[in-house]
Amino acid sequence: MDQTKTLEVVIVGAGAAGLGCAVALRDCGVKKLLVLERDGVGSSFRKWPKQMRLITPSFYSNPFKQTDLNAITPQSSLADFVHKEHPSGEDYANYLRACVGHYQVPVEVGVEVLALTPHRQGWSLMTNRGELQARFVIWAAGEFSQPHDGGIRGGEHCLHNSQVKDWSKLEGDTFTLVGGYESGIDAAIHLAWRGKQVNVLSRGEPWHDDDPDPSRSLSPFTRDRLREALEDAPGTIRFYKNAVITEVRHDHGGWRLLDDAGNVFDSVTQPILCTGFHKALAPVKHLFAEHDGQMVFSEDADESTLHEGLFYSGPSLSHRQSLFCFIYKFRSRFGIIARAIAERLGLPWEEPLQAWREHGFMVDDLSCCTDCQCAVNGENDEIAEAVEFAGAGEK
Structure with a gap:
């Protein structure tokens, strides 16, 4: 890893959240982008018990604008990739790795972020391989490697x-x-x-x-x-x-x-x-506001309300007491984050993100997610x- 490299966007975590945002940003024309991963692409899913399956069903219905619930892009389908309705963690990790290759997402494996510090031009990331500078950071680290004991003594x-x-x-x-x-x-x-x-x-x-x-x-x-x-x-x-x-x-x-x-x-x-698990935001918790025990994100971009240019994507996302903890939920904000970053970089986003909006990856009306009741x-x-x-x- 080039320790002197200055990037437009650094994404921490090569799981569903990080890679989905990366593809959306690539569609917007962001070139100087890097995904940092401590273990490996989809590593959290590879750690699942052998018998565990995704509880949300996968089905290839993309041509009808009903994207596979477990897909991370509008054009891909986990069901079409593994031919299973409820794939295993290993299946999902293989799908994510295929997405990295297909969309040519730059991923650096074996990199652990030790500290994240804001400065006037953006962010400094101290890693086990040196320091990186980035204008924007998307925190998309996983949770499965951080088990929670429920506060039980012993x-x-x-x-x-x-x-x-x-x-x-x-x-x-x-x-x-x-x-x-x-x-x-x-x-x-x-x-x-x-x-x-x-x-x-x-x-x-x-x-x-x-x-x-x-x-x-x-x-x-x-x-x-x-x-x-x-x-x-x-x-x-x-x-x-x-x-x-x-x-x-x-x-x-x-x-x-x-x-x-x-x-x-x-x-x-x-x-x-x-x-359950500790929140993925624990290492950078001090960089986000908190209210009543919940982390606070801007509703227009899932951004820290304390520090501009720091975004979050993943299962700890919540808005208006609604949890976005499943892939089909937090992926609905991939286009929102990509739009915010593209606008600030002066890049076009409306046409590049049209498919993302049409397929539910760019939901900016949060009332749809929090106020809907089944008829x-x-x-x-x-x-x-x-x-x-x-x-x-x-x-």
Whole structure:
């Protein structure tokens, strides 16, 4: 890497968010652009458990202006690339790598950004390979490599679901999972199909929530798989609600999980935390405003409101209490960021970004994302009964 290089745009992260923005910028004619990646293109997806799949379906419907929900550009389709409706993490990483080659996106691998500092002409990026200067920076780092222990004391005694490479390789017959959302239910399903007894300890009952937003309840794909597992899998899944686990203790006899009221649940195998991830913005959190625990972004460009020229793209994006944590959500802002940067560089953007707007990659009316309600109410969906954790006692 040329340590004296001055660029127009540096993008941190070669995942879906970073590469999508890069292609949009290339379409606008941005030449001096570089994507920095610490591990490898799509590395977060390659770390997924072998059995994990994208919960949003892929389907090639681009000719009808209905782009594949998992695509990062208006002209590509993950389904057309791998011929699967719910691809694996490895499939998705291969698709991203193909996009890099097809769109000729300049990516520098093995580069870790150690510090990001604003100055009058733009930004200075100190990396493990030297210093870079850029007028604009798009922070698009991933989250999967930053597991969160849910604030549980003794969390180091547990195994985070992101550390599992293959659910079939875990030894034991009975497992305890902490967390009942997507990752927790996904783990429970895979273990049940392998004949395991699974206890799911959850604060709430997301398997009963009817919010149409999969950011706040289980996706239809996961609900379908859960119903099938409960009916036909050789193993069993038992749900415990109102389980606010605050501490895990480990001794030679096994693992003991305690809630905030002192209730105890014993596990003979290492508990598995399905408690999410640290926000990707953590390393640059000080460069963004925060309100009520949420990072603040400008609505016109997903830019820091504290420092001009620093943008964010990725699953930590939120506007008006609405979460943009899925690919099909945060990709709707790729064109918005590209437009802002192209305008400031004096480059044309209307014609280059027309396809991005037509295919939903340039949504600038946020009311569409936050105020829409389905016209027809859904049916009640009682998938499984849950036991009160407080009354579970020692198991």
